[in-house]
Amino acid sequence: MTATAACGSEEASSVSAAASPAAVAASPSSTSAPLSITDPWVKTAKKGMTAAFGTLVNNSDSDITVIAGSTPAAPKVELHEVVESEGKMVMRPKEGGFVVPAHGSHVLQPGGDHIMVMDVPSEIKPGSEVPFTLELQGGGTYTFTALGKDFAGAKENYQPGADMGGMDE
Numbered sequence: 447m448t449a450t451a452a453c454g455s456e457e458a459s460s461v462s463a464a465a466s467p468a469a470v471a472a473s474p475s476s477t478s479a480p481l482s483i484t485d486p487w488v489k490t491a492k493k494g495m496t497a498a499f500g501t502l503v504n505n506s507d508s509d510i511t512v513i514a515g516s517t518p519a520a521p522k523v524e525l526h527e528v529v530e531s532e533g534k535m536v537m538r539p540k541e542g543g544f545v546v547p548a549h550g551s552h553v554l555q556p557g558g559d560h561i562m563v564m565d566v567p568s569e570i571k572p573g574s575e576v577p578f579t580l581e582l583q584g585g586g587t588y589t590f591t592a593l594g595k596d597f598a599g600a601k602e603n604y605q606p607g608a609d610m611g612g613m614d615e
Contacts, residue, residue, distance in 0.1 A: 480506040481546065481582070486592040488519075488576045489556075492569050497526070498561040498578060498592045499554045504546040511583035513543040515561050519576045522564040528557055537562070543583065556597065570594045 486500035498517075504510050515523040527540040535557070544559055546552040554560050561578065570576060574594030579587050 480504065481510050481580075481588045483588075483590045486578075486590050487595040487597075488563065488570060488574075488592040489597050490570050490572055490574070490594050491563075491566055493566050496563045496566055496570060497556070498563060498576070499556065500590075500592065502544065502546045502552045502554065504548055504550055504552075507548050509548055510546045511543050512546070512580045512588075513583050514581040515578055516581075517563060517576060517578045519570060520563045520566045523578075524562045524564065525559070526562040527559050572596050 482503045482505065483500045484503060486498065488498040489496045502510075502512065512525065515525060517523055525540045525543055526537050528535055528537050530536075531538075540559060544552050544554070552559065561580075572594050576592045576594060577589065578592060579589045581587055
């Protein structure tokens with residue numbers, strides 16, 4: 447089980463490293479990379495929609511903005527946030543993407559910012575390894591592998607129009 451990490455800064459430099467998905471940020475090679483992720487996982491799903499989570503870590507002196515994502519596991523990926531609208535919590539695309547501050551982190555979690563995976567054609571099972579590529583503002587990409595994980599936590603339902611314990615898409 448390995449993940450390949452490649453990051454591009456605004457200068458479009460890139461760095462590669464290999465590590466287990468849970469330890470991507472902890473490997474010696476990736477700690478010097480501008481962007482890494484800790485504990486990447488994707489919620490299991492039979493088909494339809496799901497989401498990926500983890501903590502993005504910026505090891506550089508400049509903010510890094512993630513502007514898009516993709517995965518071979520689905521034809522469509524969007525960066526989403528959960529916000530209050532008219533007294534309800536709703537999911538929506540995150541305008542401007544995810545900003546990971548210099549020497550800081552940005553948490554992707556159920557009920558908050560997340561990587562929305564749409565139109566999943568086949569089951570993502572517990573233990574599945576799902577590769578993701580994030581596009582960075584100014585050029586460059588960051589690639590990681592998320593582990594399929596059952597999660598019944600914050601009562602999310604990533605289906606269109608579904609009530610998410612007060613969260614609608």
